[in-house]
Amino acid sequence: MPLIEKAQLMSAPEIDRTLHRLAHEIVEKSGGTKHLALIGIRRRGVPLAQRIAQAMRGIDGVEVPVGTLDITLYRDDLSKVAPQAVLHSSDIPFSVDDKDVVLVDDVLYTGRTVRAAMNGLFDLGRPRRIRLCVLIDRGHREMPIEASFVGRAVQTSDTEIIEVRLREIDKEDRVVLVDRTG
Numbered sequence: 001m002p003l004i005e006k007a008q009l010m011s012a013p014e015i016d017r018t019l020h021r022l023a024h025e026i027v028e029k030s031g032g033t034k035h036l037a038l039i040g041i042r043r044r045g046v047p048l049a050q051r052i053a054q055a056m057r058g059i060d061g062v063e064v065p066v067g068t069l070d071i072t073l074y075r076d077d078l079s080k081v082a083p084q085a086v087l088h089s090s091d092i093p094f095s096v097d098d099k100d101v102v103l104v105d106d107v108l109y110t111g112r113t114v115r116a117a118m119n120g121l122f123d124l125g126r127p128r129r130i131r132l133c134v135l136i137d138r139g140h141r142e143m144p145i146e147a148s149f150v151g152r153a154v155q156t157s158d159t160e161i162i163e164v165r166l167r168e169i170d171k172e173d174r175v176v177l178v179d180r181t182g
Helices: 012-030 045-060 112-122
Strands: 003-010 036-041 066-069 100-108 129-137 149-153 160-165 174-180
Touching (some): 003 160, 012 045, 012 100, 012 129, 012 149, 066 112, 129 160
Parallel strands (some): 036 066
Antiparallel strands (some): 003 174, 160 174
């Protein structure tokens, strides 16, 4: 099914400004960075978490730990995704016990990815608190999951897709709205 680009929602400078704002918001609402940890949901949540942590270093000079979570085995649609799921490793080089964990992802849609991420996180320990930070919230929730930190809310139709393109993965920084045709 071909995809047609309808609009650019965010440019590289807009993504950068939004991530800096989110970093300030997270630090402010967390009362600092003392027990804070960021965990990026593999794929695009990982570079977003790393960029937010870098922005936090600029705020108070503290290294906020960043981890990577692969949710492949926790998905409720694993059999529909691919006949052979490709597993990547999670890399969380710190204990999540008693941490104020902020899960980071690119787009919040149905909520199923976040549910899977929380299941994966609970297998690693018992965080003090888990909150969610997303670059884009596009609505259409199927589960009672909301982000605590949102870069931008964008209303979409069921045929539209939001593509977040990041230089670490896609060699460019931009967010575009595309439509499925046919």
